[in-house]
Amino acid sequence: MTDEEIDRLARRRAGAKLGWYIHATVYLAVNLFLLAISDQGWGTRRWTWFPPLGWGLGLTLHGISVFVLGAGSGLRERLERRERERLQRERQRP
Known part of the structure; x- marks a missing residue:
């Protein structure tokens, strides 16, 4: 591999990993917010587990x-x- 190919591959790998870290951070922030508002008494808390489970599956597949x-x-x-x-x-x- 040339130095240019190695540099391009390193940038692509780092970008993919950074994308997952950003995804995980947004996942945590949004789901903590949803958990906080569910404790405010806006209905039952049964719905609180659906967003983290569904989104968690997507985050897991993204990580894989x-x-x-x-x-x-x-x-x-x-x-x-x-x-x-x-x-x-x-x-x-031929």
Whole structure:
């Protein structure tokens, strides 16, 4: 890899991780706010668990895509390498 490719990959990985950290921070802030207003007596508290559960699933999937399947994982890099090799073989065929 050239220095430019390494720099571009590092920026992409850092951007993906920063995006997840921002997502997690907003998740915490909004759900703490919802918990606080639910304690003000505006109806029953049963609804309070639905936003964090649904959004938490999205946050979990976002985290998996960034940290497990993302640009830094060996799985993604292996799949990209295989695909690149397959495309090069197809290009070389007459």
